[in-house]
Amino acid sequence: MDATEERVVTACSFCRQPSNEVARLVAGPGVCICIECVELSSQIISAPPSLPPELASWEEDLDPDGVLASLPRMAAAGAQVKRNLAHFVKRARRLSAT
């Protein structure tokens, strides 16, 4: 990593826990998920569906304060994806990929 390259901070894209505070973190293309969120997702997937697939149950249950409280985490997850994208573009350029 060169001096001008921005350090990529890794955190779970779902709960925003940093990698050094979770037991395991799985990285995907620009996003990450911690083992706790994997387990929660597994429980949700295992339960019988009660809502149309495009609606997450936790979103449906939020009151206006909960919606507002979610905005910073969503913004942080979006910022992480943008940082990771910029990191990969720099990496592609460094590798002379076009």
Ligand SMILES: [Zn+2]
């Ligand atoms: Zn998580």
